[in-house]
Amino acid sequence: MNPTVGVLGGGQLAWMLAQAAQDLGITLWVQTPDPQDAAVSLSAGQVIAPLDDPSGLAQLMQKCDLITFENEFINWELLARSARPGVMFRPNLASLAPLLDKYDQRCYVRDLGIPQPEFWLLSQGDPPPTLPLVVKARRHGYDGLGTRIIRTPAELTALWQEWAVPTVLAEAYVPFEQELALVAARDCQGTIAAYPVSRTHQVNQVCRWVYAPAPLPDAVSQQLQQHTHTLLTALDYQGILATEWFYLREGNGDDKILLNEIAPRTHNSGHYTLDACVTSQFHQHLRAITGQSLGSTALTTPGALMVNLLGYETATCEYLAQRQQLAQWGKVYWYGKTQSRPGRKLGHITLRDCHPEEIQSWVERIESLWSGGAGSAILVMPKI
Incomplete structure (x- = not known):
């Protein structure tokens, strides 16, 4: 039972x-x-x-x-x-303990030998150790809230006044080539099942879209799998865990990955699994924590694109007309939120059978239709 x-x-x-x-x-x-x-x-x-x-x-x-x-x-x-x-x-409290505070999380990952950016604990009045600098609140940051890129000492001074906290996590700014994500599950017997690595794209630290599988060398995907296996095992973790990574191509031709953040839960970067994998991340999480065997994480399509439907205005609206039009292109999920504000996740759409060279055109079409041109700033795309 x-x-x-x-x-x-x-x-x-x-x-x-x-x-x-x-x-x-x-x-x-x-x-x-x-x-x-x-x-x-x-x-x-x-x-x-x-x-x-x-x-x-x-x-x-x-x-x-x-x-x-x-x-x-x-x-x-x-x-x-x-x-x-x-x-x-589940996950058990001992597994969560080193992950909840972002500075503690960095220290835990360092001790496991998993590569990550250089980091510091900053107290009020400390000079910036380097510039530019990424500063994060130690708790309760999400979707860009609690994260700030600092380029001058004056910006750091202003942040202390705004945040009114005694300490923050500071990290060296990483000039990444791509951002990646890996969602994986571990059950109560220690079996691990990982989903394909996805590519993600953020604007102002808010995720715009996710594509799976990320077009990567096999060696990079294998490194991500190994590091995630190490993390899940060390934590004695049960359930879904998401990891976000920076991918850099060094001048000498070597590829490099650095862990950005860990989310001990189901995650936005895994929403594509609802329509593009044998077992979704939500079914997998419940399987893992209730003692059922893990399901297959295999893709059921050559490529899947998930685009977040983000607020672009402060309004009360269900955007029914836009959703009906989007449903002609893919599977639309609406979260039932009627209060819109810029950057708020209101829903998402997933397109199957999407190839890497089609990402840019599809994102532009979806975001243009969704915002009616009001959110044209969100259409700036990175080089694929």
């Missing part, structure tokens, strides 16, 4: 987990502070409470055999105090 799964969070990732749970015959509950969140209508039960509310967590644990997470913005100390016999956290 399948265990009852509780999800801390009720947004689009929990919504897609809830859909997968229905396919797998798994009873799924969510805890969220917002009764309008996407996953609420699909879940078997709901606890409407903030994620760090002790009484809400107690209610969820009464209903569920195991608890998983929509995002990493959790109160680890509360969860550790609230642990009770018969209820499991």
